[in-house]
Amino acid sequence: MPVTRPPTRFAYLGPEGTFAESALVSAVAAEEGTRQPAPSVAAALAAVRAGDADAALVPMENSVEGSVPATMDGLADGDPLLITREVFMPVGFVLAARPGTQLADVRSVASHPHALAQTARRLTELLPGIVPLPATSTAEAARQVAAGELDAAVCAPIAARRYRLDVLVDEVADRSGAVTRFVLVAPPGPLPEPTGNDKTSLVAVVGDRTGALLELLGEFGVRGISLTRIESRPTRERLGAYSFSLDCEGHVGDARVGEALAALHRVCDDVRFLGSYPRADGRENKPVTDVSTDAAFAEASTWLARVRAGRP
Numbered sequence: 001m002p003v004t005r006p007p008t009r010f011a012y013l014g015p016e017g018t019f020a021e022s023a024l025v026s027a028v029a030a031e032e033g034t035r036q037p038a039p040s041v042a043a044a045l046a047a048v049r050a051g052d053a054d055a056a057l058v059p060m061e062n063s064v065e066g067s068v069p070a071t072m073d074g075l076a077d078g079d080p081l082l083i084t085r086e087v088f089m090p091v092g093f094v095l096a097a098r099p100g101t102q103l104a105d106v107r108s109v110a111s112h113p114h115a116l117a118q119t120a121r122r123l124t125e126l127l128p129g130i131v132p133l134p135a136t137s138t139a140e141a142a143r144q145v146a147a148g149e150l151d152a153a154v155c156a157p158i159a160a161r162r163y164r165l166d167v168l169v170d171e172v173a174d175r176s177g178a179v180t181r182f183v184l185v186a187p188p189g190p191l192p193e194p195t196g197n198d199k200t201s202l203v204a205v206v207g208d209r210t211g212a213l214l215e216l217l218g219e220f221g222v223r224g225i226s227l228t229r230i231e232s233r234p235t236r237e238r239l240g241a242y243s244f245s246l247d248c249e250g251h252v253g254d255a256r257v258g259e260a261l262a263a264l265h266r267v268c269d270d271v272r273f274l275g276s277y278p279r280a281d282g283r284e285n286k287p288v289t290d291v292s293t294d295a296a297f298a299e300a301s302t303w304l305a306r307v308r309a310g311r312p
């Protein structure tokens with residue numbers, strides 16, 4: 001009898017109309033599963049950890065405003081989760097209000113803090129003297145405007161349509177061309193197969209030693225592995241204790257990446273592997289140097305085995 005698998009349940013930062021939902025729609029075909037909005041990044045990750053969702057799509061970083069702390073910390077702490085995909089989404093913002101509202105009528109405006117940061121200058125020009133309020137997402141701000149709780153929202157054009165708002169001002173981003181990188185995270189399980197153009201993410205806690213960060217970077221450098229992102233986050237244990245969240249080129253199944261991670265496991269206080277997944281930013285990993293290929297690593301271990309066997 002054919003086994004029918006239940007559809008994958010994808011959680012995302014909701015409500016409907018977020019950039020996260022658009023990114024999920026762009027990356028996952030409708031027949032691949034169902035979509036369930038979560039009220040926050042933490043809630044989306046918690047749904048996966050509790051088994052109420054099979055995967056969650058959450059924002060990781062934005063080309064203008066940088067990393068999303070809720071995602072960084074949500075992946076670094078708690079039960080382990082694995083990134084299985086990355087998804088890039090252009091983000092553009094509108095100022096939306098209930099039909100009939102004029103710009104001069106607006107007394108309150110809200111959005112996700114990342115969206116407010118990307119539109120801060122324009123909002124000051126358009127709404128002088130009004131302090132923008134944070135919302136859990138751009139679409140949540142739009143929903144609150146539709147419910148009459150706020151006058152205006154900075155949101156995606158799709159959220160304005162979804163909540164039947166009028167666009168008061170189109171394109172309110174301070175910088176055009178912004179892109180947000182989302183990641184799809186799932187419970188621990190088989191890793192995506194290496195494609196030859198992959199990324200690996202991890203969080204490393206380095207000890208309080210002189211040169212500890214240099215040591216960490218050196219493990220990548222000596223194996224010819226390029227980093228695509230690195231940032232520090234407080235471990236929240238005490239002032240001055242940091243973890244490093246980073247992405248590098250390559251798959252943990254590649255000899256050079258596997259060896260680098262094993263070395264970090266030796267030299268760092270803690271290493272959390274966050275996944276290896278296909279690179280999706282349209283760029284190619286840097287060519288692997290001759291001395292860092294899988295073949296070069298295999299040949300070196302064959303040589304070492306011979307040496308150890310007394311046959312140099």
Ligand SMILES: O=C(O)C(=O)C[C@]1(C(=O)O)C=C[C@@H](O)C=C1
Nearest residue numbers: 018019020059112114137138180
């Ligand atoms: O609020 C949303 O629509 C989101 O998907 C979140 C988010 C973010 O966290 O950065 C995504 C893209 C934009 O940069 C603004 C907000």
